[in-house]
Amino acid sequence: ETGVTQSPTHLIKTRGQQVTLRCSSQSGHNTVSWYQQALGQGPQFIFQYYREEENGRGNFPPRFSGLQFPNYSSELNVNALELDDSALYLCASSLAGQGASYGYTFGSGTRLTVV
């Protein structure tokens, strides 16, 4: 059984640029959730995808967008990067209706630094 994988592991971008982060869900999981974790903070929910549709969103601006593909992998896109977007971006996969009850398994994360 493969786990959740994220790429890239580290990324440095310039303010105003755009970035795409990728996540491959655990085998058998059809739901992907994205979280942002700033230094010294807990993870903050960005959005969740189920069956290629966004089905929940946290308090993040529209420049944060995502996709889910038929194989349940997912992308997080951030446009017009700001310095405060520097954070660890976490992806978690789960099986709809079960993941939230049993907790999420997170990928290893992507560390984004905006300069």
Added chain:
Amino acid sequence: QKEVEQNSGPLSVPEGAIASLNCTYSDRGSQSFFWYRQYSGKSPELIMFIYSNGDKEDGRFTAQLNKASQYVSLLIRDSQPSDSATYLCALNSGNTPLVFGKGTRLSVIA
């Protein structure tokens, strides 16, 4: 708006002692409670979850839940230096996304 409060620490305990990590929450409708461990620079790792009032034990870890007091705790017995990490409390209700606290940093001193 769900809020999850944790003391940021650091909480320092000697090796072999019991570490007690606490978490309070604001939403009385919260149903499921989770403890994650996060080593520096790594992603959070699920340790335990608890749904019902009372204690749930798993090895050296015990989760305690008191819904009337809106309080959940994690006890780590026989603490080891390898337990030094940040411990995140998280919760949800139904199938909603997890809401996390800021975490408590634990330092186990050899």
